[in-house]
Amino acid sequence: MPDFPQLALDQQLCFPLYAATRAVTKQYAALLTGTGLTYPQYLVMLVLWEAGEPVTVSALGNRLRLDSGTLTPLLKRLELAGRVERRRDAEDERRVLIELTAAGRALREQVADVPLRLASAMDLDRSSVVSLRDELNVLIAHLDDA
Amino acid sequence: MPDFPQLALDQQLCFPLYAATRAVTKQYAALLTGTGLTYPQYLVMLVLWEAGEPVTVSALGNRLRLDSGTLTPLLKRLELAGRVERRRDAEDERRVLIELTAAGRALREQVADVPLRLASAMDLDRSSVVSLRDELNVLIAHLDDA
DNA sequence: CGTCATTCGATTGTGCGCAATACAGTTGTG
DNA sequence: CACAACTGTATTGCGCACAATCGAATGACG
Incomplete structure (x- = not known):
């Protein structure tokens, strides 16, 4: 029966990476309670704050490396919470523009x-x-x- | 209107960490197609292979930093796939022991x-x-x- | 021996993350 | 203009991740 030292959990990079990400996310969740934002929602807000103007769903996806299957429901929850508005782009009806509301912009100071x-x-x-x-x-x- | 340079996505550690983890997980998923394992399932198998004996759910959780809400359904899927067996510990009926099947052990070479x-x-x-x-x-x- | 706190795991509910698919809107081509 | 290819978003389905809660089993204590 051969041994497989290369399969040892602690020798690989993947597990510390995976565990560290979840630990960091948990810390963010703790700091974000009170804002009502989850960590991925916070990342979306970072992009919107940085942009300073309406951004398409695909632009958000490129920046955050997330696809529409993740972003669409997340953005709907942000809209329901009153942080953003979603509307079709008049220039190209396929695109959906995500725009901060006043409440969404105000949140920026709260998480600074x-x-x-x-x-x-x-x-x-x-x-x-x-x-x-x-x-x-x-x-x-x-x-x-x- | 104040600026918030500390909120820049690219200056923070959190986002590269988050994005790198998903990129790595995606690579694993690609390499694991064919084994039928997901990446978290692969991590569970690593622990079981390393242990070489039945392991409780809580021991798995401590090693991988995952709780029973994640592990219980994952282990049931592994059981359904014939990789592991789940049985109550006779010593302490609260504990559930996870044990590799022959198929589960055999998988080790396939992913070496x-x-x-x-x-x-x-x-x-x-x-x-x-x-x-x-x-x-x-x-x-x-x-x-x- | 009762009982009370603790431990272990399962369950429930919410929110990602992503592949696959669907589909409306747009563009390119002749 | 007709029509095929492409783009941008939405939907579906599955599998995590985790907080909160529950119930059974255990162990400590009087």
Whole structure:
């Protein structure tokens, strides 16, 4: 019976990546209670705040690497909560534009301190965060090619 | 109108982490088609193969940081697929022991090359993988305390 | 021996994440 | 204009992930 050292959970990159993401998401969920946002909803709001103008569903999907099967119901929940409005683009009726409401824009100040609070919970120095972030971006880029 | 540079998607660690995990999971899904395993199911199998003996649901949960709400249905699907058997522990009737079937054990050889194939898809040198893995483990440890 | 807190797992309900599919609207081509 | 190909979004179905809750089994304590 051969052994399979390469299948050891702790030797692989995949599991720490998977576990760390869920741990970070859980921290965000804790900091976002009170805003009514989930973590993926928060990411969508980040894109909308950054854009400063209506954004199509596909643009959101490209930025966040999510497809319409994920975004459509998420955006409907954001609309139901009064954070965004959804309307067809008059220029091209296939497109749906997502626009912040006043309440959606106001939320930005309420979460402005979230990244800082997260960083303190993670307790990593700035250089570790930067190198980790950059290595992850390299990884993503490589997987895109494959 | 104040600006919120700290809310920029690209400056934060959270988004690359989130996106990289989904990219890696997608790669695993591709390599695991044919085995009938999903990525979380593959992780459960890794733990069972490593243990070499029946494992309780809670032990699986501790190792993988997943709760019974996730594991119970996942294990039922693995049982339905003939990979594992579930039975109450005679010593303590509250516990459920998860045991590999012959088919479940046999699967190990079939996926033995998956980590190597993943590593080649990720195209990172060994030292990057190790440092990334270790930094993620540090991150997880810190979030546990918080 | 009762009983009371704890442990273990299952269940329920909500929200992703994604493949596959459907379909309306748009564009290209002759 | 006719019509085929393409685009952008929505829908469906399945499988996680997790909070909250429940109920059975156990163990500690008086």
